[in-house]
Amino acid sequence: MAFASYFLLFHTLIIPFIYPSIASTFHPNALVLPVTRDPATNQYVTLLHQRTPLVPVKLTLDLSGQFLWVDCEEGYVSSTYHPAHCHTPQCSITRSKSCVDCYLSKPGCNINTCNLFPNNIFTHTNQIGEVALDVVAVHSTDGSNPGKMVIVPNFLFTCGRTNLLKGLASGVKGMAGLGRNNEISVPSIFSSAFNFSKKFAICLSSSTKSSGVLFFGDGPYVFLPGVDVSKSLIYTPLITNPDNSAGPIFHGRPAAEYFIGVKGIRINEKLIQLNTSLLSIGDEGEGGTKISTVNPYTTMETSIYHAFVNAFANELEDVPQEKPIAPFKLCFNSKNLEVPAIDFVLQGKGVFWRILGGNSMVQVSREVSCLAFVDGGIDATTSIVIGGYQLEDNLLQFDLVNSRLGFSSSLLLTQTTCANFNFTSSA
Ligand SMILES: *[C@@H]1O[C@H](CO)[C@@H](O)[C@H](O)[C@H]1NC(C)=O
Ligand SMILES: *[C@@H]1O[C@H](CO)[C@@H](O)[C@H](O)[C@H]1NC(C)=O
Ligand SMILES: *[C@@H]1O[C@H](CO)[C@@H](O)[C@H](O)[C@H]1NC(C)=O
Secondary structure (H helix, E strand, C coil): CCHHHHHHHHHHHHHHHHHHHHHCCCCCEEEEEEEEEEECCCHHHHHHHHCCCCCCEEEEEEEECEEEEEECCCCCCCCCCCEEEEECCCHHHHHCEEEECCCECCCCCCCCCCEECEEECCCCCCCEEEEEEEEEEEEEEEECCCCEEEEEEEEEEEEEEHHHHHCCCCCCEEEEEECCCCCCCCHHHHHHHHCCCCCCEEEECCCCCEEEEEECCCCCCCCCCCEEHHHEEEEEEEECCCCCCCCHHCCCCCCCCCECCCCEEEECCCEEECCCHCCEEEECCCEEECCCCCCEEEEEEEEHHHHHHHHHHHCCCCCCCCCCCCCCCEEEEEECCCCCEEEEEEEECCEEEEHHHHHHEECCCCCCCEEEEEEEEEECCEEEEECHHHCCCCCCEEECCEEEEEEECCCCHHHHCCHCCCCCCCC
């Protein structure tokens, strides 16, 4: 016992001194990870390397998640794991209010550790879990190719138990929280570890066979055949929601989710009549528009959805409709279908996000295409949730320095796609 505690103390003390010398030899301006869509769950999955020795760890992305969590209960083997002990700077940065004693002395269960609540947004479950630190390795990038691997020696994360993985894509071992308003989200940790600006960008591939990409840090963001998408981004402010609807534990705190100010919706450049008070955010965090990779398709509160579907149908009144296929309400014969443009009119002068056929219609059979938006219900907490299908082949930059969202609209218009990042290493 005396030996064990001596060893622990030794370990805790020495780690912060050894590793920075490895990391400080090279300062990347940006990092890059692949992102694939799991066809069975429609979850967006990335892969990073963690632990000693390093192992690849698959993680589902969560734009509303507050931190990285992984399953520490099964299969976690690492000589550099160390729990975050209560009343240390690592614990205070997490704003954890709990200090727990657990006596198994293994990853996820140690004495005198601070704890947080890892959250599985797909099953709406969370549980208490030990805060810990371990090595994370990821490829740097010059914006065009992956470069040298870089290491964050003390990457802060939270331990989940194996049952929290239920509902996640096969092979996934946790979730990568990309949310805002905290110091321990994955983008925050990377930008402070390498002192680059707190920005990240996602570009989701529309194919399940080829990877999209996730960048940490500023552009360039270059896609074959040499298109730097960071040069043509349009910006709109990110809006603070005073209440975090994502995690029940964190009510009363500003939301970790990304809200933008949709002021209206146009179809074929005609503004739709809708109850605009639903588009602003209320005192309890209700209403407004957020971006989410949890929803496979954009959802709209029922009255907005009906107005939207009716207006879209009016623009295509000469095209034969087909029997709707759930969860969609409006379907057409695909032949010669000319899809009207949908615009989300945004905060900022003349700023709108245009959605064209590739992101608005889904081909459900050889002959039938459906409007790829779904009814969010009359009691939807958030009025519009922009989902995965509408994000694919669009690059989105979450700029936390200037609190704004940069978006590209469809990359197909610039003859590239999110699957066109050149993943051949130049290191
Ligand atoms: C971090 O970056 C900022 C601005 O780019 C710079 O002023 C500062 O000196 C850097 N800090 C370190 C420790 O490199
Ligand atoms: C518009 O929405 C708000 C918020 O849900 C609601 O209180 C109000 O009654 C609605 N107005 C109309 C005309 O339906
Ligand atoms: C991808 O990058 C590699 C390494 O820089 C380069 O050799 C290769 O030509 C690039 N591929 C294409 C299609 O440009």
